[in-house]
Amino acid sequence: MGNIAGPEIERLIQLLARLPGLGPRSARRAALHLIRKREELLGPLADAMRVARDRIVTCSVCGNIDTSDPCSLCADPRRDGTTLVVVETVGDLWALERAGVLNARYHVLGGALSPLDGVGPDELNIGALVGRVAEGGVKEVILAVNATVDGQTTAHYITELLSPYKVKCTRLAHGVPVGGELDYLDEGTLAAALKSRIDL
Template identity: 55%
Template sequence: MGGPEIDRLVGLLAKLPGLGPRSARRAALKLLQQPDTRMLPLAQALVEAAKAVKHCHICGNLDAQDPCTICADPNRDRSLICVVEGVGDLWAIERAGAHRGLYHVLGGVLSPLGGIGPEDLNLGPLLTRLADGTVTEVILALGATVDGAATVHWLSERLAGAGVAVSRVAHGVPMGGALEVLDDGTLSTALRARRPA
């Protein structure tokens, strides 16, 4: 294509989620065509983020400060903790503005096939957070997958004696979704999770 530097750039870009080799080549070409306005600012932002961003020791979020801005915000509802699989899920819920409490990032879900067991999840710090009695409800916001459902079941059992209410996010028909195009699992879950109109 154009030398080992370009091949390395394309190879690194192709490792990012959502970018295959073709998309990575297009992105690399865009960056290389305007190095002063696109590539160098991106490189500088990457270096700064790599140096500054860290995991929050309380919830597991990624932020430039520890505790993170969410944990440090005195206006958050400290009686609610929303448990998510990863930081991307936390960011999605924050973007939606749907939760004004705190979070806890598990760092994965139980997956026997993937080799992820209970000891691989970030559960200890959550149990520590529940011990002082401030938290009254834990919301389990895990994906509607087999592994997510297994993790919700396991967590519900683990949290049963913690003196907090345990709930889970609803799953079902998406806004604007037509019933005829939904998969069987989503449709049956939506019917089971129905509520008064």
């Protein structure tokens, strides 16, 4: 059975199918929706993607993405330079910023150590992190990495690397989420919550 649509539409579907969370069926639906809304969606989306391709850069200080280098977070003098939050990805940085709890500076690793996947220290932005701490001024490094084996391995490795410097290393607490019910949590989350219990 041949292609139902022309090669241009098939190309659009193939490209959309490469996006995380979109398989071939979802990509077809998204493509059809974009084509139906050509004027209000497809044109502006194409323009926005062209601008993103041409203007977005990676911050040479922290690894965030922005249209300026250093990024707007690194350039903000109101940010607390004594606290450095280490994250695996830019998405993690954005999630913490949306929470609006911290006014710290960030450092994006670009992933987590994963020997099985061939990701070692040289593939991550770890050397630059040590360099930032070595410059002085940083009092606390918050390791906001994922609660996975690779994430915890990465946190341990970074803690060891930073041990020669007078800097406090902390990690995010693990356990019961806000609004969570114990009956719905897995055993690993419950165990982490019990180990991380606090005084009332």
